[in-house]
Amino acid sequence: MNPEHAPIIEMKNIEKHFGSVIALAGVSVDVFPGECHCLLGDNGAGKSTFIKTMSGVHKPTHGEIFFDGQPMHFADPRDAISAGIATVHQHLAMIPLMSVSRNFFMGNEPIKKVGPLKFFDHDFANRVTMEEMKKMGINLRGPDQAVGTLSGGERQTVAIARAVYFGAKVLILDEPTSALGVRQTANVLATIDKVRKQGIGVVFITHNVRHALAVGDRFTVLNRGKTLGTAQRGQITPDELQDLMAGGQELVALEGSLGGTV
Amino acid sequence: MSNTAEAPASDERIKETSALRKALIRPELGGICGTVIVFVLFAIFAGDSGMFNSQGVLNWSVVSAQFMIIAVGACLLMIAGEFDLSVGSMIGFAGMMIAIFTITLGWPVWQAILVTFVLCVAIGGLNGFIVVRTGLPSFIVTLAFLFILRGFTIYLPQLIERKTIIGGIDKAAEGDWLAALFGGKILGGLFTWLGDAGIIAVFERGNRAGQPVVDGIPMLIVWALLLVALGHILLTRTQFGNWIFASGGDAESARNSGVPVNRVKISMFMLTAFCATVFATCQVMEFGSAGADRGLLKEFEAIIAVVIGGALLTGGYGSVIGAALGALIFGVVQQGLFFANVESSLFRVFLGVILLFAVVLNTYIRRMITGER
Numbered sequence: 332m333n334p335e336h337a338p339i340i341e342m343k344n345i346e347k348h349f350g351s352v353i354a355l356a357g358v359s360v361d362v363f364p365g366e367c368h369c370l371l372g373d374n375g376a377g378k379s380t381f382i383k384t385m386s387g388v389h390k391p392t393h394g395e396i397f398f399d400g401q402p403m404h405f406a407d408p409r410d411a412i413s414a415g416i417a418t419v420h421q422h423l424a425m426i427p428l429m430s431v432s433r434n435f436f437m438g439n440e441p442i443k444k445v446g447p448l449k450f451f452d453h454d455f456a457n458r459v460t461m462e463e464m465k466k467m468g469i470n471l472r473g474p475d476q477a478v479g480t481l482s483g484g485e486r487q488t489v490a491i492a493r494a495v496y497f498g499a500k501v502l503i504l505d506e507p508t509s510a511l512g513v514r515q516t517a518n519v520l521a522t523i524d525k526v527r528k529q530g531i532g533v534v535f536i537t538h539n540v541r542h543a544l545a546v547g548d549r550f551t552v553l554n555r556g557k558t559l560g561t562a563q564r565g566q567i568t569p570d571e572l573q574d575l576m577a578g579g580q581e582l583v584a585l586e587g588s589l590g591g592t593v
Numbered sequence: 594m595s596n597t598a599e600a601p602a603s604d605e606r607i608k609e610t611s612a613l614r615k616a617l618i619r620p621e622l623g624g625i626c627g628t629v630i631v632f633v634l635f636a637i638f639a640g641d642s643g644m645f646n647s648q649g650v651l652n653w654s655v656v657s658a659q660f661m662i663i664a665v666g667a668c669l670l671m672i673a674g675e676f677d678l679s680v681g682s683m684i685g686f687a688g689m690m691i692a693i694f695t696i697t698l699g700w701p702v703w704q705a706i707l708v709t710f711v712l713c714v715a716i717g718g719l720n721g722f723i724v725v726r727t728g729l730p731s732f733i734v735t736l737a738f739l740f741i742l743r744g745f746t747i748y749l750p751q752l753i754e755r756k757t758i759i760g761g762i763d764k765a766a767e768g769d770w771l772a773a774l775f776g777g778k779i780l781g782g783l784f785t786w787l788g789d790a791g792i793i794a795v796f797e798r799g800n801r802a803g804q805p806v807v808d809g810i811p812m813l814i815v816w817a818l819l820l821v822a823l824g825h826i827l828l829t830r831t832q833f834g835n836w837i838f839a840s841g842g843d844a845e846s847a848r849n850s851g852v853p854v855n856r857v858k859i860s861m862f863m864l865t866a867f868c869a870t871v872f873a874t875c876q877v878m879e880f881g882s883a884g885a886d887r888g889l890l891k892e893f894e895a896i897i898a899v900v901i902g903g904a905l906l907t908g909g910y911g912s913v914i915g916a917a918l919g920a921l922i923f924g925v926v927q928q929g930l931f932f933a934n935v936e937s938s939l940f941r942v943f944l945g946v947i948l949l950f951a952v953v954l955n956t957y958i959r960r961m962i963t964g965e966r
Binding site: 409412420422423424425426427428429433436437438439440442449450451453477479480 | 849852905
């Protein structure tokens with residue numbers, strides 16, 4: 332993190348009410364270019380609502396969003412995407428039956444003009460896909476390999492590489508490691524590290540403290556729709572983070588009875 | 594973390610894929626094999642029956658071309674993740690509309706054809722609109738239209754002309770520029786030359802003595818080849834083609850990536866209706882009449898041709914070339930059984946068996962692509 336930089340996105344006192352339910356009660360988070368900001372919280376803490384507000388799916392009931400210092404009001408997710416906020420969902424926008432390169436350019440197909448006719452530029456798509464995947468450390472058998480043959484971690488990496496290639500400034504990763512094995516998780520975390528070094532602000536949502544600590548620069552813990560503060564790397568221990576996520580006391584008591592295995 | 598950053602160049606757990614396995618993953622493979630098998634079989638069992646002289650070739654080419662025209666629409670629609678069961682009824686309806694416009698209303702044929710195309714494509718669009726708006730399975734929505742359109746096709750001519758077959762369109766179509774585009778023939782000169790050169794059979798007696806028995810390629814075949822070529826290019830070489838695959842593969846993921854899924858699906862329903870109308874127009878121009886029972890069961894024949902051609906019933910995978918080969922197999926077998934003097938009802942048995950075989954093979958291929966077990 333580079334403190335003299337201005338934050339690329341700043342969310343101030345975001346509140347979101349669904350009818351009588353207060354999902355977010357004043358959450359403030361900012362993300363700097365080139366940092367990995369981890370958003371931690373247990374199930375139901377409001378993580379999903381928060382990132383949906385950030386990516387334009389929900390409009391905040393109260394609070395302000397600044398993007399590059401300008402106040403922003405996203406009407407729908409497309410606004411957020413064109414501003415440079417890309418979201419890689421748990422439910423990946425990937426189609427298993429289609430090739431990696433067709434997936435990579437889905438919705439943004441490169442066009443080659445032959446006279447008045449427009450064609451899908453397969454050569455360009457295949458070349459870029461191979462290059463971008465190689466940058467992320469994945470050697471494909473070929474650009475026509477179906478996404479269905481990739482592992483879960485590799486699919487996450489394709490989705491991340493795609494978002495980066497299409498100019499994301501803020502990359503929101505919604506629990507990218509939750510369903511992955513150890514080795515694949517390591518690959519995804521390595522990818523996050525690569526993306527961060529390209530100057531992209533990463534918002535990494537997880538409820539796994541160890542994954543967060545592996546790549547995070549700052550950590551914000553959400554609990555019952557509120558922030559319990561943002562900590563810098565090195566200012567907080569894994570145990571403290573775990574306790575914050577669980578809301579303090581209960582887990583400590585539980586942990587005692589489980590012999591410190593949680 | 595640095596050691597995990599370098600992915601291994603090759604994964605020792607993935608076996609080298611053989612060339613055969615790679616070829617199997619092409620959707621057209623089943624169609625290519627089937628075509629070869631079918632031709633070899635009929636060359637052996639019906640080689641001397643006249644199946645492969647000019648008349649015989651024209652015979653099964655026309656039947657195959659009919660299947661191809663509707664298979665192209667059904668194929669692209671199936672890849673986009675939907676079905677259209679109203680194709681057969683649409684064929685009957687479109688033919689009847691041309692007849693009513695021409696005979697009852699006395700319109701010029703070109704006008705009747707154009708209005709029919711607009712009407713039928715609009716009905717196809719309505720089909721698609723209902724499917725994407727309600728989220729109902731297209732199976733149910735188009736089943737409703739199967740009955741609605743068939744009902745009108747039987748009711749309207751009885752109401753207007755008091756009969757179920759309206760004839761006399763051939764006379765009205767004489768000299769009509771657009772009718773010739775559907776009912777005419779091309780390359781007449783080439784066939785006359787081939788006849789004169791003794792390469793193809795000529796009439797021996799009668800007032801056409803000396804003229805070739807086959808005097809040109811019907812426009813029906815030209816339409817079929819044109820639609821197959823355009824459909825193939827659309828699917829594999831354009832942005833829209835990528836959207837067709839994406840819409841059928843996983844509509845939700847496609848939407849998340851900015852693909853206009855609803856627009857893609859509705860336009861594919863319209864294309865299917867367009868293909869059905871091309872079929873109907875060619876048929877009406879050939880017979881000079883429209884009948885209330887035309888196009889019966891064609892929707893299933895189109896779907897079977899597409900499935901034989903390697904498309905998955907669940908969408909997202911398939912090939913127009915494959916569907917065209919499926920249609921060719923279909924046409925050759927249906928007519929070939931006649932040439933080989935086999936009881937024609939056995940064609941249905943063949944149809945059922947090959948359909949089952951194709952679906953099982955496709956499911957196996959799908960598992961291979963996606964790595965499911």
